[in-house]
Amino acid sequence: MGELRGTHVPVLLERCLELLAPALDRDRRTIHVDATLGLAGHAEAVLAAHPETILIGLDRDTEALAHARARLARYADRIHLVHAVYDELPDVLDRLGYPHVDSLLFDLGVSSLQLDAPDRGFAYAQDAPLDMRMDQTRGVTAEEIVNSYSHGELARVLKVYGEERFAGRIASAIVRERERSRITSSAFLAELVRDSIPAAARRTGGHPAKRSFQALRIEVNRELAALETALPAALDALAVGGRLVVLSYHSLEDRITKQAFAGRARSTGPVDLPVELPGTGPTLRLLSRGAELPSEAEVAANPRAASVRLRAAERVDPERAGGPKATGRADRERPRRRVKALHIPGATAPGRSDVDREKGPSGPGDADGTAVEGEGS
Ligand SMILES: C[S@@+](CC[C@H](N)C(=O)[O-])C[C@H]1O[C@@H](n2cnc3c(N)ncnc32)[C@H](O)[C@@H]1O
Numbered sequence: 291m292g293e294l295r296g297t298h299v300p301v302l303l304e305r306c307l308e309l310l311a312p313a314l315d316r317d318r319r320t321i322h323v324d325a326t327l328g329l330a331g332h333a334e335a336v337l338a339a340h341p342e343t344i345l346i347g348l349d350r351d352t353e354a355l356a357h358a359r360a361r362l363a364r365y366a367d368r369i370h371l372v373h374a375v376y377d378e379l380p381d382v383l384d385r386l387g388y389p390h391v392d393s394l395l396f397d398l399g400v401s402s403l404q405l406d407a408p409d410r411g412f413a414y415a416q417d418a419p420l421d422m423r424m425d426q427t428r429g430v431t432a433e434e435i436v437n438s439y440s441h442g443e444l445a446r447v448l449k450v451y452g453e454e455r456f457a458g459r460i461a462s463a464i465v466r467e468r469e470r471s472r473i474t475s476s477a478f479l480a481e482l483v484r485d486s487i488p489a490a491a492r493r494t495g496g497h498p499a500k501r502s503f504q505a506l507r508i509e510v511n512r513e514l515a516a517l518e519t520a521l522p523a524a525l526d527a528l529a530v531g532g533r534l535v536v537l538s539y540h541s542l543e544d545r546i547t548k549q550a551f552a553g554r555a556r557s558t559g560p561v562d563l564p565v566e567l568p569g570t571g572p573t574l575r576l577l578s579r580g581a582e583l584p585s586e587a588e589v590a591a592n593p594r595a596a597s598v599r600l601r602a603a604e605r606v607d608p609e610r611a612g613g614p615k616a617t618g619r620a621d622r623e624r625p626r627r628r629v630k631a632l633h634i635p636g637a638t639a640p641g642r643s644d645v646d647r648e649k650g651p652s653g654p655g656d657a658d659g660t661a662v663e664g665e666g667s
Pocket of ligand 1: 298299300301325326327328329330331332333348349350351354374375376377397398399400401402424513516517
């Protein structure tokens with residue numbers, strides 16, 4: 291196992307620490323869950339900043355866990371590192387005997403370890419077996435999907451998860467090619483995708499295979515289904531005063547996060563009453579208004595941050611009565627730049643690196659094309 295420290299800069303680290311601090315700085319031992327431990331950049335910073343905090347770190351990638359364990363060796367007496375998909379969080383907490391936690395962080399998507407590994411098949415720029423599993427111990431590979439899905443299923447995956455305009459043409463090329471011989475290499479697939487896209491369209495939006503590779507990765511790892519289950523469970527696990535921070539890298543992830551927060555941030559009391567009744571108040575207070583973007587300085591220092599969208603919320607007590615009714619709008623702690631433009635699928639943000647482009651198209655708007663700005667979610 292090589293030394294990876296220093297090759298990965300945690301995204302929006304200072305902002306994450308700032309948002310998590312009020313939940314972790316208490317006069318008692320506190321529990322932080324890093325649901326996507328990766329190379330433990332965020333986790334290490336949390337442990338360093340909060341000497342009384344216990345970390346529960348989850349990752350579905352055994353290689354990432356091994357690196358994280360080595361990196362966090364000096365904190366061995368206050369960490370639990372668990373090989374799990376984050377939708378297994380309730381079982382993990384149950385097994386460890388922690389019914390409630392004080393904070394959670396989800397830093398979604400793939401890690402630099404996964405993207406840069408020459409043999410894991412995530413990168414269209416390197417030839418490798420078509421694997422793309424974050425957890426190499428289980429699940430179907432991209433090769434199995436590419437060679438077994440029907441034309442319709444392939445086109446749906448490419449269109450929905452990759453926002454690929456030419457999904458039907460690419461699916462046809464895959465079906466045609468695999469009749470000749472099984473498709474097994476990432477370079478071959480990248481070339482096939484490139485050749486399926488009209489020449490004029492190839493000139494914009496980065497590498498022509500970017501969107502298709504992202505779509506396959508999401509399908510292989512069932513990423514969105516896991517997130518849809520995990521976020522409500524994470525919110526349920528938060529103690530009152532506890533905080534959740536989510537870093538998304540494309541519009542579908544961000545939309546799931548927005549929806550998971552929205553219902554809990556509103557009153558369930560009678561609409562015509564100006565004050566809350568006991569038990570009808572929101573269970574969440576939004577800490578970010580809409581989706582927060584990285585600053586230009588952050589993107590310059592860390593190109594992987596270019597497509598990030600941050601949302602954060604705090605668990606509150608719904609029994610608090612008598613206060614003014616919540617609107618579901620964010621009680622922002624610090625103003626930051628907000629999403630300004632509609633997402634144009636395939637458009638490339640200035641300054642993004644190739645690696646970052648691989649991380650996803652990351653439209654600032656919702657997947658349905660609606661702008662996030664002004665949503666006051
Ligand atoms: C962007 S990296 C996290 C980087 C980390 N914050 C750091 O500072 O090093 C995302 C990590 O989450 C893991 N991951 C993605 N989806 C997951 C899931 N559903 N359950 C558990 N881990 C997941 C990946 O294997 C990867 O290691």
